[in-house]
Amino acid sequence: MAKELRLMKGNEAVAEAAIRAGCDGYFGYPITPQSEVMEYLMAEKPHERTGMVVLQAESELASINMVYGGACCGKKVMTSSSSPGISLMQEGISYLAGAELPCLVVNVVRGGPGLGTIQPSQSDYFQATKGGGHGDYKLITLAPSSVQEMYDFVKVAFDLAFKYRNPAMILSDGAIGQMMEKVVLEDQIPRLTEAEIIKKCPWATTGKTPDRERNIITSLDLDPARQERHNLKLQEKYKKITENEVRYETIDCENAEYIFVAYGTSARICLKALQLAKEKGIKVGLFRPITLFPFPVNQIKEMAGKIKGILSIEMSAGQMIEDIKLAVEGKIKVEHYGKMGGIIPSPNEVLEALEQKIIGG
């Protein structure tokens, strides 16, 4: 049977994907450019489709802590927001990471700092990949560059979140969230029953039955030795994630002399820039990190031995470039080109930057 095909906004794709992935609960607060996620969910009446709970919270503080409450019960729960709202959630995200709880947070990034702009940006890379809140922790971070990936990564993110008992983030941007593309929809995955949850998540607070000790979910341990052990365990987990979950895409990288490294919307701009470069006879490829944490360090390191230079394209002042430089270890030239304030660079500007900063520079 042919798969269901639909024309959708990126934000709508996230919402539909959540319902079909068997999500138990969505808790959110409106903010542009991602409000369509909750609008779509409310219109779809997921409580009738699958029994999924959708609740408009009084703030992002409340929504992330609702996510925490649901995640403690082993439920598949999520929230979505955009940059200022995600900033407000950071304490809660840190608690989720500390208590080792699976959940999905979608950030449809807009320009900052402050109230900034409602236009697309990639200036939350540091916040997403370096922790964001307090303490030593990491979020599994996926960067979609199409509406299809907005859809697909919801299930991927939930699966990874539960596999590692860790919050996962989809780091998108206002352009991917707002634009419409064709999406292939997957079949409905049923929500887990309470018995299935108890089996899959024996740690969850589902009510203490006589056959087990009580389950406590906390991120607190006042004993320094135990708290250190807990931290070491978290670091061990992040190492495992780094070893096993790196995802990326390469385009025209085989015989390239230069490489664009870009994710999300910037990667799409680079695709067009690749065509323009080909017409000029410039051998450039695109390396697109799909997981930003774990970052494809080894892959970039290996590539660096075969090329002359890297241009990092980001809609920010240059954040991912720090990870690229760490991977390259000074072997070749790495420069940044990007726009801020909600401006998307044009393919021509990107190619020009390559010629000036890397080839000519």
Added chain:
Amino acid sequence: MAETLTKQDIIKDENIVYKKTGLMTDKVLSYCPGCGHGTTHRLVMEVIDELGAQANTIGIAPVGCSVLAYEFMDIDMQEAAHGRAPALATAIKRLMPDKLVFTYQGDGDLAAIGTGETIHAANRGENITIIFVNNGIYGMTGGQMAPTTLPGMKSSTSPYGRDIKTMGYPLKITELIARLPGTYFVTRQAVHTPANVRKAKKAIRKAFDLQKQNKGLTFVEIVSNCNSGWKMTPVKANQWMVDNMFPFYPLGDIKVDGELVK
């Protein structure tokens, strides 16, 4: 000559007049001697025990002195970020409507940093129970001023007494909560005498019974002491509470069956 009684002679079922509920763990309470938290913990657990609801209850500990409530209560529990317990409870109850869900919070947690979550959970009429321990001070962090600190009352951040002009008024959050249509039963109790303990327990029982009937949010305030934060002996602290806290926070039901008590 009559034989002397041994301990073993006394420990017999027929001699038992009082027993610790099985839902309190054997962990020694970390609260200061004389603190109301311990008694309040026990009452909540006795009620859950009497309802036979251990397997069906999920509790939420706050940030405050009772942050470690989960060490003493033998039920599944979650530890919330400071002030956010009602948000956790909202999600749990929505996702698992058959569970009994309660938060246990101090006044700083519930009425300062978590005011938003408290008001909105109440206003949505979430079917949860909130146990609110009001000791007029931030106990855990060392006796700073709370939203409930009385006018003129000394604390480490109001060392000359709470000055209403610059520090604002104490917040009667319970009266505020009672006015929201989402709440069904709102009461203020205390646990400093056996009579009060009995009344407080009845109120807690009622709150959980009503939760089972999905009547809306039920809210039990316990006006309590903080002898170390107030820098008084336990006995003096209780007397000070009777003389000063009760006139400002009068005990009794505030809302019953969804109607404000006249």
